[in-house]
Amino acid sequence: xxxxxLNKLASPRYFYILAGRLVPWIGVVCVVLxxxxxxxxxxxxxxxxxxxxxxxxxxxxxPSAWMSxxxxxxxxxxxxxxxxxxxxxxxxxxxxxxxxxxxxxxLALATGSLWGKPMWGTWWVWDARLTSELxxxxxxxxxxxxxxxxxxxxxxxxxxxxxxxVGVVNIPIIHYSVQWWNTLHQGPTVxxxxxxxxxxxxxxxxxxxxxxxKLYYVVLVLMRSRREMLLRERNTKWVQDLVEVQ
Amino acid sequence: xxxxxxxxxxxxxxxxxxxxxxxxVVLIANVLVSVWQHKKLIAYFQGKGRRARRTL
Amino acid sequence: xLLALRRRAEIVNPLLFFVLVTTLFPLxxxxxxxxxxxxxxxxxxxxxxxxxxxxxxxMFRSDFEDGSLEQLMLSPHPVSLLVIxxxxxxxxxxxxxxxxxxxxxGILLSLPGKAIGVLLxxxxxxxxxxxxxxxxxxxxxxGLRRGGIILSLLVLPLYVPVLIFASTAVDAAxxxxxxxxxxxxxxxxxxxxxxxxxxxxxxxxxxxxx
Numbered sequence: 001x002x003x004x005x006l007n008k009l010a011s012p013r014y015f016y017i018l019a020g021r022l023v024p025w026i027g028v029v030c031v032v033l034x035x036x037x038x039x040x041x042x043x044x045x046x047x048x049x050x051x052x053x054x055x056x057x058x059x060x061x062x063p064s065a066w067m068s069x070x071x072x073x074x075x076x077x078x079x080x081x082x083x084x085x086x087x088x089x090x091x092x093x094x095x096x097x098x099x100x101x102x103x104x105x106x107l108a109l110a111t112g113s114l115w116g117k118p119m120w121g122t123w124w125v126w127d128a129r130l131t132s133e134l135x136x137x138x139x140x141x142x143x144x145x146x147x148x149x150x151x152x153x154x155x156x157x158x159x160x161x162x163x164x165x166v167g168v169v170n171i172p173i174i175h176y177s178v179q180w181w182n183t184l185h186q187g188p189t190v191x192x193x194x195x196x197x198x199x200x201x202x203x204x205x206x207x208x209x210x211x212x213x214k215l216y217y218v219v220l221v222l223m224r225s226r227r228e229m230l231l232r233e234r235n236t237k238w239v240q241d242l243v244e245v246q
Numbered sequence: 247x248x249x250x251x252x253x254x255x256x257x258x259x260x261x262x263x264x265x266x267x268x269x270x271v272v273l274i275a276n277v278l279v280s281v282w283q284h285k286k287l288i289a290y291f292q293g294k295g296r297r298a299r300r301t302l
Numbered sequence: 303x304l305l306a307l308r309r310r311a312e313i314v315n316p317l318l319f320f321v322l323v324t325t326l327f328p329l330x331x332x333x334x335x336x337x338x339x340x341x342x343x344x345x346x347x348x349x350x351x352x353x354x355x356x357x358x359x360x361m362f363r364s365d366f367e368d369g370s371l372e373q374l375m376l377s378p379h380p381v382s383l384l385v386i387x388x389x390x391x392x393x394x395x396x397x398x399x400x401x402x403x404x405x406x407x408g409i410l411l412s413l414p415g416k417a418i419g420v421l422l423x424x425x426x427x428x429x430x431x432x433x434x435x436x437x438x439x440x441x442x443x444x445g446l447r448r449g450g451i452i453l454s455l456l457v458l459p460l461y462v463p464v465l466i467f468a469s470t471a472v473d474a475a476x477x478x479x480x481x482x483x484x485x486x487x488x489x490x491x492x493x494x495x496x497x498x499x500x501x502x503x504x505x506x507x508x509x510x511x512x
Contacts, residue, residue, distance in 0.1 A: 004329045056262055060266060061265070118261050149443075149452055158512075220276060223277070224283075226284065230254070
């Protein structure tokens with residue numbers, strides 16, 4: 001029964017309708033979480049004894065960085081699914097994720113810069129983590145550019161998919177770079193395997209923002225995937241009926 | 247903390263508010279652009295449909 | 303590859319480009335030996351990267367244009383083998399000449415002897431990787447009209463780790479510290495690229511020709 005509902009989900013028309021219904025609900029939850037996270041992070045959480053109030057950038061910077069990596073993995077996995085099993089939904093989700101991932105990567109880099117200037121005295125440094133995160137941005141751009149350059153969108157999805165998968169090697173480099181090399185960027189504080197070395201009053205808003213960003217991604221990728229699906233399915237009857245009704 | 251302290255952010259106001267502001271702009275712009283693209287596509291399909299019916 | 307040898311310009315051009323770029327740097331930066339010593343390894347490697355990129359187009363494009371690529375893909379031989387042959391051809395024409403010319407360039411840029419030795423090892427390990435990764439990029443863009451520009455965008459981010467490990471290795475050698483870590487990483491990248499790139503290239507060719 002589970003497999004049957006999975007199959008149903010992969011049907012473009014069913015996906016379009018279901019996603020359309022889910023988006024407002026998830027969107028509302030996302031906004032609520034963002035507001036809670038912002039209030040907690042900006043008002044309730046105390047100032048850091050070393051960094052004062054500038055550390056509050058962490059509530060945007062870290063979730064953005066996490067999203068940049070997470071979305072790339074989703075993109076790579078969906079590309080693989082699309083390449084292996086030729087499931088249109090997987091291809092659509094993969095390419096719809098790319099601009100979102102690029103946006104979060106840009107935010108991670110920019111907020112990191114804005115944090116780095118007052119704290120460590122420099123807008124930019126070519127250490128392992130920053131360099132590989134910048135590479136990630138270029139990889140996203142490459143995927144988007146390749147997809148847009150190919151006319152036939154089925155071929156385009158597959159080509160962009162291969163590129164996304166090839167670029168996956170960058171992800172562990174980004175994640176482990178602060179452990180492998182002595183870098184200016186600080187070491188892992190949350191994703192270590194023992195207890196996180198960040199204070200709980202700061203950890204909670206961080207996690208709230210992380211969840212909020214994930215929900216934002218879900219909402220946005222559903223929205224973009226619906227539009228992309230319409231485009232890919234434009235010659236089918238269900239799309240033509242849908243358009244007439246609007 | 248008081249409202250003025252809130253805006254001042256311990257002297258780091260520019261950096262903190264630039265970060266949050268940038269995030270707000272980027273994330274909201276993404277949503278608006280996606281909605282606009284969707285609407286544009288549907289309008290385009292409707293235009294095509296109308297032209298096709300007219301030529302019949 | 304025989305064809306490449308016949309069109310001698312195809313070998314000479316990347317080599318000439320490599321030498322010219324490397325020569326331009328002292329002229330542009332000023333011939334202060336200590337500056338050249340610091341910048342030298344990076345310059346040589348960036349030049350290697352750019353000349354590898356320059357010749358990538360030749361790997362599949364002429365075959366694509368006259369239709370022989372489709373014929374080759376239809377042959378009973380596995381496409382991966384064909385791809386490895388093409389990549390080897392590319393490397394022999396771009397990477398190998400670089401290896402031969404590199405010591406000369408090292409001297410031009412005032413690199414100490416040990417550093418030149420390490421430079422050669424990094425080029426030996428790294429230039430095949432450039433050909434291998436480049437092949438995937440070319441295969442993805444072979445059908446596009448202005449594929450060359452997108453090719454650079456796709457391939458350069460993937461080249462960067464090789465560049466970083468290679469130039470830090472040569473820098474370390476010039477400073478007298480150990481280089482084993484970087485060389486192992488380059489070796490590892492080479493093994494990874496050699497095992498995966500032909501498959502990815504074959505898959506990309508099939509997609510591009512579909």
